[in-house]
Amino acid sequence: MLTYSNAKINIGLNIVEKRNDGFHNIETIFFPIGMRDAIEIADSKAHTPYTFSASGIPINIDAKDNIVVKAYELIRSKHNFPAQDIHLHKNIPFGAGLGGGSANAAYMIKLLNKKFSLGMSGKEMENEVKKLGSDCAFFIENKPAFADEKGDRLKPIEIDLSDYHILLIKPNIHISTPEAYANIIPKQPKTSLKVLIRQPIETWRSTIKNDFEESIFPNHPLLAEIKNELYEQGAIYAAMSGSGSSMFGLFKNEPNILLQWKKHFFWTEEF
Numbered sequence: 001m002l003t004y005s006n007a008k009i010n011i012g013l014n015i016v017e018k019r020n021d022g023f024h025n026i027e028t029i030f031f032p033i034g035m036r037d038a039i040e041i042a043d044s045k046a047h048t049p050y051t052f053s054a055s056g057i058p059i060n061i062d063a064k065d066n067i068v069v070k071a072y073e074l075i076r077s078k079h080n081f082p083a084q085d086i087h088l089h090k091n092i093p094f095g096a097g098l099g100g101g102s103a104n105a106a107y108m109i110k111l112l113n114k115k116f117s118l119g120m121s122g123k124e125m126e127n128e129v130k131k132l133g134s135d136c137a138f139f140i141e142n143k144p145a146f147a148d149e150k151g152d153r154l155k156p157i158e159i160d161l162s163d164y165h166i167l168l169i170k171p172n173i174h175i176s177t178p179e180a181y182a183n184i185i186p187k188q189p190k191t192s193l194k195v196l197i198r199q200p201i202e203t204w205r206s207t208i209k210n211d212f213e214e215s216i217f218p219n220h221p222l223l224a225e226i227k228n229e230l231y232e233q234g235a236i237y238a239a240m241s242g243s244g245s246s247m248f249g250l251f252k253n254e255p256n257i258l259l260q261w262k263k264h265f266f267w268t269e270e271f
Helices: 067-076 100-115 122-132 177-181 201-207 211-216 221-232
Strands: 002-018 024-043 050-056 084-090 145-149 153-156 165-170 237-240 247-251 265-270
Touching (some): 024 100, 050 067, 067 084, 100 122, 177 211, 201 237, 211 221, 221 247
Parallel strands (some): 050 084
Antiparallel strands (some): 002 024, 024 084, 165 247
C-alpha cells in the first residue's frame, strides 16, 4: 500500500515564551503544500519486525533512527499486524522548515491504520504521533491550522490561497535548533496571528513575521537576499518557513524562476 506525505509552510511564527521543560511556546500558522515524499508498505517475508529501504534524497542515518520506522514501531507495539517491508522515497529536503520528517511519521500511522483497519480516530493518531515531534500532529488532519503551545495544539483556520502561486527556494544551508534559538528573546505578540491571518494578504508583509529571521539572517545573509529578491519579483508575501532554511513567496501570478535560484532546490505550484 502506498501513500504520499506532503510538506507544510509556516505563515508567521512567534516565539512567545520559554517553557519550564526547556522547550518554547510558539504560535504559527501551518499550511500544507503539494511537495511530497512517498511511503510504501508491504507484507514482509523477512524474519524481522520490518525491513527498511530508501531512495531519492540520501538519508544518512540508521534505519532504526528514521522517524518513519519510529512511527511504525510505536504503532506495532500496541497493535498486532504482520511485519512490513517499508520503503521511503525522499523528495522533501531535510532541515528546510517544511516538516518532511514529521509528515512521514504521521502518514505512516495513517497508512497502518488504514491497511490493518486499526480503528484509530484522528485524535488518537494525533496523540500517538505527538510523541515523535511537536508538529507531527498537524499532518493527521493536514488542513490549515493555527498552532500554539509547542506547536502541537491545533485549531482549524480558514485561509483561502486559491489562485495564488508559491515559489519556494531552499539553498544548501543547514540551521541547527541551537543556532535558530541562540539569539531569540521570547515575547508576547501585540496581535495574535489568529487575527492577523484574517486580514488581506497584502497586509501580511508588514504584520506577519517569523521571529527566527531576526536571529538567523545575520549569520546567513543569503536567506535575506532571497527574501528581498522574492519581493522584487512581485511576491505579495515572503518569509522563511519554520526555523529555515526554506524561503517562500506567494504570488498572484506565476513567478519567473530566476537563473540564480535554479542552482538551489526550488519548488513552485498553484494552490
